[in-house]
Amino acid sequence: MKSFKPLFISGAAALLFTVNTYAQQGTSAADAKPAMTAEQRAKSDEDSNKKASEWVAALTLNDTKKETAVKEVIATHLKTIRDWNNDHPYTTVPAGINPYTGKPLSTMNRQIIAISAMPKSVHENLMSGLRQNLTEPQVEAILDKYTIGKVAFTLNGYKSIVPNLTEQEEKVLTDNLKKAREQAVDFKNMTQISAIFEIYKTYNEQYLNTHGRNWHDMFKAYTDAVKAKKAAAKAAAEGKPAQ
Secondary structure, X not given: OOOOOOOOOHHHHHHHHHHHHHHXXXXXXXXXXXXXXXXXXXXXXXXXXXXXXXXXXXXXXXOHHHHHHHHHHHHHHHHHHHHHHHHOOHHHOOOOEOOOOOOEOOHHHHHHHHHHOOOHHHHHHHHHHHHHHOOHHHHHHHHHHHOOOHHHHHHHHHHHHOOOOOHHHHHHHHHHHHXXXXXXXXXXXXXXXXXXXXXXXXHHHHHHHOOOOOHHHHHHHHHHHHHHHHHHHHHHHOOOOOO
């Protein structure tokens, strides 16, 4: 787990009006990706349908009507975010500065802002469609599929790094990670999804720092311990005394 750095946080919000205007205008011919061929679209649609089917099958619903409805909701969402990504590259966002840091917006900053300008109805349709047919734990299981289990993975990292993690601390950290997960499902690839999680990891770091912890010190102690353990194992394998 890396030390958590803010991606853009409040700076992104200040740019959304401009981004929405650009998004509505569309992408210039120079910026747009080549349109998918009929064959490429058919293959991509097939992949989305297959992914939706696999995710729903893992729930073992034993209800054909619900399975069909949930698969349709997921497949439609996957195709919609694919198309929005393809039609709204990072170049639809002006190459300005991040008002939160004063630094130039990175390509990832601009890409995240462009994608976050997607109509809210896309996300709402996914969540309402899932909740109409699934229990909340089942909805969370689907969101975990979208984000390859990053909530549990990241939380386990906190448990390794933060000594004697309290019940309240774990609740706050988990709640933030779940917010990251739900927001991240509207992004296309793991690089983008990880960028969304970084925002909420920063919130968690700030929470710990303002509630009697020191994230920098805890993270350093953790990495030092890991390095020492590796060095000891290497020394043992080579028959040398540990340093």
